[in-house]
Amino acid sequence: MFKTLRGRVIASYFIVVIISLLLASLFFLFFLSRYIRQRDSAELLRQVSVIAQDIDKLAASQLSQTQQPTTAQSQATKRVGLLPLLNAEAQVQQVKFLVVGPAGRVITESSNAPTLAGRTLDLPARILSETGPRISQRYFKLLGKDYLFATAPATAQGRSVYLLAIKPVAQVGSAVAPLIGYVSLAGGIALVLSMLLALYFSGALSKPIHEVTTAARRLADGDYSAEVPVRGSDETAELARDFNWMAERVRTAYELQRNFVGDVSHELRTPLTSIEGFTQALLDGVTSSPEEQRRSLEIINQESKRLVRVLRDLLLLSQIDAGEIHPDIRQADLVDVMRKLESIYAARAEETGTGLRVEPPRRALTLFTDPDRLERVLTNLLDNAFKYAATTGGTVVLSAAVQADSVEISVSDNGPGIPPEVLPHIFDRFYRVEKSRAQKHGGSGLGLSICKELVWTLGGTIKVSSQPGRGTTFSLTLPIT
Ligand SMILES: Nc1ncnc2c1ncn2[C@@H]1O[C@H](COP(=O)(O)OP(=O)(O)OP(=O)(O)O)[C@@H](O)[C@H]1O
Numbered sequence: 051m052f053k054t055l056r057g058r059v060i061a062s063y064f065i066v067v068i069i070s071l072l073l074a075s076l077f078f079l080f081f082l083s084r085y086i087r088q089r090d091s092a093e094l095l096r097q098v099s100v101i102a103q104d105i106d107k108l109a110a111s112q113l114s115q116t117q118q119p120t121t122a123q124s125q126a127t128k129r130v131g132l133l134p135l136l137n138a139e140a141q142v143q144q145v146k147f148l149v150v151g152p153a154g155r156v157i158t159e160s161s162n163a164p165t166l167a168g169r170t171l172d173l174p175a176r177i178l179s180e181t182g183p184r185i186s187q188r189y190f191k192l193l194g195k196d197y198l199f200a201t202a203p204a205t206a207q208g209r210s211v212y213l214l215a216i217k218p219v220a221q222v223g224s225a226v227a228p229l230i231g232y233v234s235l236a237g238g239i240a241l242v243l244s245m246l247l248a249l250y251f252s253g254a255l256s257k258p259i260h261e262v263t264t265a266a267r268r269l270a271d272g273d274y275s276a277e278v279p280v281r282g283s284d285e286t287a288e289l290a291r292d293f294n295w296m297a298e299r300v301r302t303a304y305e306l307q308r309n310f311v312g313d314v315s316h317e318l319r320t321p322l323t324s325i326e327g328f329t330q331a332l333l334d335g336v337t338s339s340p341e342e343q344r345r346s347l348e349i350i351n352q353e354s355k356r357l358v359r360v361l362r363d364l365l366l367l368s369q370i371d372a373g374e375i376h377p378d379i380r381q382a383d384l385v386d387v388m389r390k391l392e393s394i395y396a397a398r399a400e401e402t403g404t405g406l407r408v409e410p411p412r413r414a415l416t417l418f419t420d421p422d423r424l425e426r427v428l429t430n431l432l433d434n435a436f437k438y439a440a441t442t443g444g445t446v447v448l449s450a451a452v453q454a455d456s457v458e459i460s461v462s463d464n465g466p467g468i469p470p471e472v473l474p475h476i477f478d479r480f481y482r483v484e485k486s487r488a489q490k491h492g493g494s495g496l497g498l499s500i501c502k503e504l505v506w507t508l509g510g511t512i513k514v515s516s517q518p519g520r521g522t523t524f525s526l527t528l529p530i531t
């Protein structure tokens with residue numbers, strides 16, 4: 051039972067409820083018995099003072115009876131002696147009354163148990179006060195019990211005496227005893243109700259966790275559609291939301307991987323089919339003229355180079371993914387890097403009839419970066435700009451704008467541009483806007499995804515803006531310090 055979350059919740063409810071009930075019952079019974087004892091003490095004190103006054107009156111009337119003519123009231127009092135008065139009150143009040151002398155000797159007593167006539171009670175001196183009633187509780191060795199007892203001074207048969215009212219403490223406590231049954235019954239009902247609630251709440255708590263576990267197992271078994279319903283906004287809802295988010299990522303990663311494998315096979319199949327076709331033709335002697343043979347060999351060579359390039363790019367991407375590529379950060383002057391690229395691309399600009407403008411920062415700008423990687427990124431961007439802009443005979447611009455703590459290096463062209471709806475996919479692996487056009491340029495759609503990964507390893511960002519028919523600008527931002 052304690053192995054499951056539900057079992058543990060129920061067990062903890064059970065323990066908490068039992069402890070609370072026990073504590074509540076104990077406090078309730080304790081305070082109730084204290085209250086009853088205080089109430090009984092006050093009552094006993096009141097009784098003892100009233101009866102002491104009655105005894106005084108009785109003594110006074112007996113005295114006046116001998117001196118004055120008999121009145122109607124004194125006649126009545128005369129008939130009531132001290133003992134009958136004590137007995138009558140003892141019966142009504144359920145208390146034992148005693149009249150004791152100053153030394154604690156019992157002079158007379160009500161006839162109810164225990165019988166103490168003639169005995170000397172060991173009473174504390176402060177209890178026998180001349181001035182008024184007193185109350186205390188003590189153990190009477192003589193009676194073998196704890197007694198609550200009240201005293202009040204009185205006068206009987208012309209002597210100063212004390213009226214003593216005693217009541218066993220057990221009798222006070224016994225008022226609480228019948229309540230124990232009721233308290234236990236209420237506790238039992240509370241326990242059953244709280245157990246039912248515990249069953250309900252533990253079910254409500256464990257259900258979403260159970261759903262997440264089931265969905266996680268399905269996901270592990272390859273069911274990528276596994277999802278968990280999100281209810282409410284508590285922690286379990288958060289868990290369900292996080293699980294769904296994770297499942298979504300796993301799904302996306304799985305789909306990317308599947309598409310990637312498809313793209314790779316497709317990318318390799320085209321040149322391999324071409325190589326296979328031309329080599330077969332050469333072997334079969336279909337291409338007989340030396341010119342045709344040369345042309346076939348050129349295509350085979352081109353396709354092989356394409357294959358090598360794709361494989362090299364894929365290897366680089368997989369190394370970046372595996373975190374095996376670490377930038378070789380060192381001091382590099384951006385102006386030098388840009389001038390070097392200018393000299394490399396000048397020939398290409400001339401060849402293709404495309405304009406090239408390089409606008410480096412006015413002063414030397416030292417970057418702490420990996421210059422080889424930076425060159426690789428800019429080469430990819432310049433290659434694209436030349437490849438796609440040369441079609442319109444435009445101009446390629448490589449520029450740098452220095453900001454407070456970063457530099458923005460841009461590669462712009464006024465080529466055909468990229469449609470806005472495909473811009474978000476431009477950095478995806480194997481993504482090409484027009485496959486036929488890109489393939490004509492020998493592009494496999496890996497260049498920009500490599501750029502993005504490399505810029506990221508340099509601590510920078512890359513973005514693109516483009517207007518169809520007007521041109522494209524790729525800008526990468528690198529930190530200066
Ligand atoms: N300057 C540009 N002008 C217009 N389209 C561009 C430009 N740069 C990139 N593109 C589009 O973005 C696509 C992706 O570019 P990317 O550099 O990733 O691949 P690629 O150039 O086709 O192939 P690779 O760079 O792997 O040889 C290109 O196919 C092209 O359609």
Ligand SMILES: [Mg+2]
Nearest residue numbers: 434493497498
């Ligand atoms: Mg490219």
